[in-house]
Amino acid sequence: MRALGFALWALAALASSPSRAETPTFHADSGRRIAVNAMEYPWSAIGRLNTGGKGFCTGVLIAESAVLTAAHCLYDSRSNRLWSAAEIHFVAGYQREQFLIHSPVARITLADDFAIAGQPAITPSSADWAIVQLRQPIGRQAGYLGLEWLDREALARMQRQKAIFLQAGYRGDWPHAITVDLDCAIRSFVSESSSVAHDCQAVRGDSGSPLLAIVGGDIRIVGLVSMLSESKRLAMNGGNGIAWGVAVATSALRDARARPAASQALEKAGARWGAGHPPMAGGPAAALPLTTIRLLLQGQGHALALGDSGNDQAGLGAAIRSFQQAHGLSPTGQPSLDLLGPLIGAARPGRGVN
Numbered sequence: 001m002r003a004l005g006f007a008l009w010a011l012a013a014l015a016s017s018p019s020r021a022e023t024p025t026f027h028a029d030s031g032r033r034i035a036v037n038a039m040e041y042p043w044s045a046i047g048r049l050n051t052g053g054k055g056f057c058t059g060v061l062i063a064e065s066a067v068l069t070a071a072h073c074l075y076d077s078r079s080n081r082l083w084s085a086a087e088i089h090f091v092a093g094y095q096r097e098q099f100l101i102h103s104p105v106a107r108i109t110l111a112d113d114f115a116i117a118g119q120p121a122i123t124p125s126s127a128d129w130a131i132v133q134l135r136q137p138i139g140r141q142a143g144y145l146g147l148e149w150l151d152r153e154a155l156a157r158m159q160r161q162k163a164i165f166l167q168a169g170y171r172g173d174w175p176h177a178i179t180v181d182l183d184c185a186i187r188s189f190v191s192e193s194s195s196v197a198h199d200c201q202a203v204r205g206d207s208g209s210p211l212l213a214i215v216g217g218d219i220r221i222v223g224l225v226s227m228l229s230e231s232k233r234l235a236m237n238g239g240n241g242i243a244w245g246v247a248v249a250t251s252a253l254r255d256a257r258a259r260p261a262a263s264q265a266l267e268k269a270g271a272r273w274g275a276g277h278p279p280m281a282g283g284p285a286a287a288l289p290l291t292t293i294r295l296l297l298q299g300q301g302h303a304l305a306l307g308d309s310g311n312d313q314a315g316l317g318a319a320i321r322s323f324q325q326a327h328g329l330s331p332t333g334q335p336s337l338d339l340l341g342p343l344i345g346a347a348r349p350g351r352g353v354n
Contacts, residue, residue: 047092058169058209066269069208126194167200169209217338223247
């Protein structure tokens with residue numbers, strides 16, 4: 001399959017401009033995309049990269065002071081230049097215009113083969129990544145996510161394991177809340193196994209957002225949204241016109257021979273391959289996504305009974321046990337990251353718990 005490319009100037013224009021639109025309440029969107037609480041891990045590790053006061057993209061913390069995003073997000077198409085580090089600010093756990101966890105940017109590392117050569121400038125999507133080093137180690141407060149190797153062999157293994165793939169970011173139409181696509185799939189590899197085609201509902205503002213995989217009780221980054229599904233309808237899968245986007249696969253970031261800048265920058269930043277790290281105890285971000293767990297339980301008919309004190313802890317435990325029993329899981333009644341995968345699996349249209 002021939003390598004896919006994109007027009008850099010066109011993609012840069014997809015980074016959405018900030019707006020004052022009303023942030024939606026946490027609710028399910030047609031059973032597929034939901035708005036989540038950005039101050040709960042793992043969503044707290046995902047944030048907005050605000051560029052020059054004129055636009056934003058999504059980025060994800062991969063270490064205490066390092067953010068992974070799409071390189072084209074850092075390009076200003078109006079002046080045909082990259083934004084400088086001084087013009088970029090990262091906000092983690094951002095919702096309803098609250099800036100509780102944030103940091104200015106110290107420096108930026110781009111792919112060796114990422115280039116701007118006028119308009120249009122064509123760059124392979126596998127080079128559309130950037131590591132943004134922050135001035136403050138806000139990953140301690142927000143938590144950060146680990147990277148999982150993704151190539152053709154790893155994808156086949158994950159699919160056999162019935163892994164759940166997600167995409168989470170700040171959409172242009174919902175700029176003040178993280179939304180999560182619950183029903184993504186990776187369709188195929190493109191560009192010599194360094195990029196993947198996906199069917200996540202990524203739109204403007206989602207550029208640079210993580211493509212996530214849940215296998216067992218762990219959630220990890222397997223890709224980085226580059227080409228948005230709305231920007232091009234890929235002539236794939238028999239040319240049926242399905243709008244697929246493209247994500248940089250994590251295998252493109254760890255090829256020390258082909259991309260030494262990525263390998264060295266990841267190592268220097270302290271990025272994790274494997275499990276991520278939740279936020280520190282007593283900080284502003286919660287270690288568990290309780291809002292998401294409650295939302296998914298309620299959406300599947302497991303009511304939460306509130307006690308006389310208004311504390312729904314007992315009701316939450318009962319709802320979790322009800323869900324676990326209904327799906328053949330050990331009825332612990334305890335909220336956990338391990339519970340997130342089965343809940344999302346049950347919420348996916350036409351699919352069951354993995």
